[in-house]
Amino acid sequence: MSTISYFFSRLLQIIPTFLIVMVIIFLLVRALPGDPAIAMADAKATTEQLEQIRQRLGLDQPLWMQFGIFVKNVFTGNLGDSILMKAPVTQVILERLPASGFLTLYAVLFSLLIAGPLAFVAALNRNTWLDTSIRTAFQVGLSTPVFYIGLLLLTFLAAQLRWFPVGGYGTTFLEHMYHLLLPALTVALYTSAIIMRNLRSSVIEVVDAEYVQFARAKGLPERIILGRHVLRNALISTVTLLGLSIGNLMSGTLVTETVFAVPGVGRLMLDAIFARDYPLIQGLTLTFAVLVSIIFLLTDLIQAWLDPRLRVA
């Protein structure tokens, strides 16, 4: 099978995923106790006013009708109006998505820069003091809560030394780079630990593989062995992991976004849940589903490129 038809068959698989996500999220948000009217007017509205709000939001209609409207809207590219933000859901999400995307890519870049070289160093110096100290350092990074690392960085590097701004996002590309450096680093300390461990064990596995020993026996220079044979094969499982992490990070940098006041979608999702903002929660979940599907698709494509055996599957 060619890469192109592989691509299309993978693309088709996304559609049922998407439908299932829509049904589940629609039912799940409504299964939560409390509703948008309660969340909006919790300690203010009379019983009568709550009913008025529900009517205005169409929450008094039967579930199947609400679902019908939701599906119809999605297929016409309209995700409705956010109850909390009092603005169209698509607009609200598009405003917040860039910050999360920027932070995620920035963090992934950092993770690779940190984890890649160190994983090789650790693997090639297996069980020496070098390997042990690298692994211990990452273990500490992995087991320290993200908000704590974030606050430490903010307190020392930003508030005291004034090298960086205390949170925020900025307005230009360079400002984003500057403002998001500490949050990206915070996220990367965690992510790189996972990638490093995985990459290190893959490298160890590959280095011992027969084809590498064969390459070495052929007398190929170590540079080519490491670059062409070891790296490419060791990366296969790491790419999967990386894809999963990006998917997680896009929606899951909530703590980092809060501590560093980054206006991203993680924070938005939390606000939406606390406001029981059904349209916004649905819109965000769909957005995450699309993003994660795209990332997994790309992951699969990269893997297929790295490992031709996968294209047949």
Added chain:
Amino acid sequence: MKKLLMATVAAAAMFSAVPSMAIERGGSLTFARYDDSTLIDPIYADRNPDIWMVTNLYDTLLRTEADGKTVTSGLAESYDVAEDGQSVTLTLRDGIKFSDGTPIEGKDVVFSLTRASDADLSPWAGLLSSIDEVTADGNQVTIKLNRPDPTIVLMLATFNTAIVSADAFEAANGETDQEKAQSIAIDGFVGSGPFMMKSHQRGTLMQFGANPHYWREGEDGEPLPYMDGINFLVIPDDATRILKLQAGEVDGAEFIPFARVGELEADQNINMELFPSTRIIYSPINTRETRADGSANPLADMKLRQALNYATDKNALVQLVLQGAGKPVSSGLMASTTQLATDNGPIYQYDLDKAKALIAEAGVPDGTELTLTILAGSADDAIILSALQQMWSQIGIDLNVEQVDGPTRGAKNRSGEFDIHTYGWVNDVNDPAQVAGWLGYYPTAKAVGTGWNNEEFNSLYEASNVEMDPAKRAEQYARMQDIYNEAAPLLFMYETPFAVALSSDVQGYVQTPLGNNEFASTWIDR
């Protein structure tokens, strides 16, 4: 004219609190907020981050002083309530203008008040249910009422009756009134307050600029505001907001956790302000005979509720939760800063013997289990829980816990599926009718979900809502508070101030007891 003079005297009195420094004009302030505004419009403001900003952008016909109680002139230079209480006449000031330079006229007032009292549009319309019709003739505005309403004057000094431009709404893009309001906020702001919206990047930055056509004068005889503008940054995390202030990146930070107040008070570069508020923390008690699951509810017995109140050391709670920056409530029904609040010192002062006697009278067996529903993730609630567990174990109450999020707690309050749960309140209006209606009047929301239904209280409340004689109304309120305190449908707890930390060069900033952020008279001393 008398009113105008009153306003001037009062304004002078307010500023005399500020050391006699020459006011400096210009510059802009950067202020860190805990949450962003969504839509700052008099009628669509339904969350505190919106409500508390409205009067910076839209002026009201009348205003309240910094104490939040005294009514003074606003866009209207005078007002007159008819003898029979059936109408209010107001005279608009000469030469007042919207931020786009167009005059503020009778038709704008008619439009604004009609819009504000339309129940299909405004969630606050219930507060204006006495309004029958609003008409204007030149600069005279007449509000015809369908019944005498002792709260109407205060309502005209409240954010939801602030004046918007009828022409701007007519010209704005959008089908519905809300879409038009949104479009005015984003595409072309027109307002009547001291500031105007310059830009708003949701979740990050909101910028206000000075309204060049604002009427009210500052201490130097020039129109307010003193500053050229304000930048609001959204910093949801408490610790980050404080760091941002300490690093000098912002000039002010709101909602300082009380645990950090002492540390910031010691900082010479920071002016730690604790503004008196109408915020009360209390816990509704389910007073129904049976619980939602059908089991018998021991809390239906008033004596047990009183015993719990006596067994709760409120001073200890104030120390534990607020580090002393607050006080136990002196009226069960409202904060002491509210009009007509009874204040004879704290109610239900800690008295273990009384609590034990009451619990014996009620015949509540030792080891009776009650459940306290608290907000998951709230540090304050966690402290309250462990304190109450210890305090109440003294009278043989075994306190369990249930942790939920805000909307779940709200839903439980409405359905009565709770024993006791933590809650809070801030007045939006300084007339006590709003808070008394919410906490005690059964038809509003079952007396804050407690199910407490007292006929005498209800009829007093109804009578007080049409009582035009201030003395009689005060008597009714005194009686209502007595009934309420005795019946104890709540665990009465404490009042808290608003904690705002400002850079020491910021002068004249006020957060009113209602929570409104007042920046018009704020200036920066360089």
